[in-house]
Amino acid sequence: MLAAVTMGHGGQDETVLRADWNVPDIGPGQGLVRVTAAALNNTDIWSRAGAYGTTENPEAIAGWRGVPLDFPRIQGIDAAGVVQDVGANVDTSWIGRRVIVDPTVEYHGEFPVRVLGSEVDGGFAQFTLATEAQLFDVTDSPLTDAQLACLPTAYGTALGLINRAGCAPGQRVLVTGSSGGVGSAAIQLLLTRGCHVIARTSPGKAEAVRETGVAEVSVRGLDPLADLAEVDRVIDVVGGDEFGELLDRLRDGGRMATAGAIAGPVVQFDIRRLYLRQRTLVGSTMHTPTDFAELCETARRGAIRPVVGGTFPLEELAAAQARFLTKDFVGKLVVEPWAQAENT
Ligand SMILES: NC(=O)c1ccc[n+]([C@@H]2O[C@H](COP(=O)([O-])OP(=O)(O)OC[C@H]3O[C@@H](n4cnc5c(N)ncnc54)[C@H](OP(=O)(O)O)[C@@H]3O)[C@@H](O)[C@H]2O)c1
Numbered sequence: 001m002l003a004a005v006t007m008g009h010g011g012q013d014e015t016v017l018r019a020d021w022n023v024p025d026i027g028p029g030q031g032l033v034r035v036t037a038a039a040l041n042n043t044d045i046w047s048r049a050g051a052y053g054t055t056e057n058p059e060a061i062a063g064w065r066g067v068p069l070d071f072p073r074i075q076g077i078d079a080a081g082v083v084q085d086v087g088a089n090v091d092t093s094w095i096g097r098r099v100i101v102d103p104t105v106e107y108h109g110e111f112p113v114r115v116l117g118s119e120v121d122g123g124f125a126q127f128t129l130a131t132e133a134q135l136f137d138v139t140d141s142p143l144t145d146a147q148l149a150c151l152p153t154a155y156g157t158a159l160g161l162i163n164r165a166g167c168a169p170g171q172r173v174l175v176t177g178s179s180g181g182v183g184s185a186a187i188q189l190l191l192t193r194g195c196h197v198i199a200r201t202s203p204g205k206a207e208a209v210r211e212t213g214v215a216e217v218s219v220r221g222l223d224p225l226a227d228l229a230e231v232d233r234v235i236d237v238v239g240g241d242e243f244g245e246l247l248d249r250l251r252d253g254g255r256m257a258t259a260g261a262i263a264g265p266v267v268q269f270d271i272r273r274l275y276l277r278q279r280t281l282v283g284s285t286m287h288t289p290t291d292f293a294e295l296c297e298t299a300r301r302g303a304i305r306p307v308v309g310g311t312f313p314l315e316e317l318a319a320a321q322a323r324f325l326t327k328d329f330v331g332k333l334v335v336e337p338w339a340q341a342e343n344t
Pocket residue numbers: 041042043046153154157176177178179180181182183200201202205220237238240259260261262263284285286324327331
């Protein structure tokens with residue numbers, strides 16, 4: 001099969017295209033998924049770079065669990081497709097069904113500990129394996145395969161943040177990184193929940209973000225955060241220099257949930273503003289099993305419509321990831337492992 005195989009920690013050149021990679025053998029309890037779409041995420045790039053650091057050494061080369069990955073590894077945390085075949089002890093009625101793959105291969109309680117594309121091979125290939133518990137039937141969803149592939153990480157993380165922050169209808173919720181994968185997902189999910197959404201975004205994307213239906217747009221570099229009326233919740237995926245100011249926008253007893261550090265992982269804030277105002281800061285990674293089931297139900301109903309900022313054949317993964325890093329688009333970028341093959 002065609003696969004993008006990452007050979008070690010490092011840059012883009014560590015990922016090589018192989019047209020002769022073996023289709024994986026299906027084990028008991030597993031399904032073989034013909035991957036029709038795989039969305040791009042920062043975690044694939046950070047994992048290849050080994051950019052997660054460790055508690056002891058923030059500069060250490062490590063995957064998200066604080067240890068180096070095993071190589072060779074097919075990355076790609078997000079995969080959607082069709083079940084091609086199943087192993088022993090799996091209901092054969094899965095064969096032919098359209099699915100989203102829960103990237104979490106193993107949870108400890110409600111916490112993901114092994115995920116697709118990091119601890120096991122993922123979606124940047126024509127086939128991938130998933131346990132039966134990872135398969136979620138979305139055959140009847142009105143979403144395209146490319147839209148479905150956007151859901152697991154971006155929407156799963158967004159829903160995890162929203163649920164951990166306890167966002168409720170009518171609340172004022174400030175979202176950062178609004179044009180990005182998780183931010184745009186959070187906006188859609190919060191709007192379906194009936195929240196008053198305030199989007200923090202960059203100047204070039206303010207208009208596109210406004211069109212998503214948010215109540216207010218606050219532009220980085222133009223609109224001081226201090227000018228915003230207080231909010232009930234903050235959903236942050238950016239970190240960096242504005243972290244302390246974001247926390248300070250919360251009302252007394254408000255809650256901020258954080259899942260990302262794209263503007264910088266080491267931040268400063270005044271802890272007096274945290275405890276005197278009785279605010280809560282919550283760390284959140286990915287989703288719980290309950291969040292994922294809720295997400296797939298939402299996808300089946302078509303209640304959310306992920307914005308696909310572009311699609312690429314898997315052969316163009318390097319170009320797709322380079323585009324992804326420019327951040328000059330809105331929504332998610334997706335690779336399609338069968339696109340080129342079908343066109344030739
Ligand atoms: N913990 C988890 O489970 C988890 C899961 C998924 C992602 N993440 C992390 O969450 C972050 C966002 O992920 P994503 O998939 O949404 O990324 P993305 O699609 O690349 O979007 C990131 C957005 O952040 C904003 N941004 C970029 N650079 C910035 C900067 N220097 N300062 C402020 N804002 C900046 C931009 O939005 P605007 O132009 O609209 O401001 C950009 O579109 C990343 O750090 C990622 O690693 C964590």
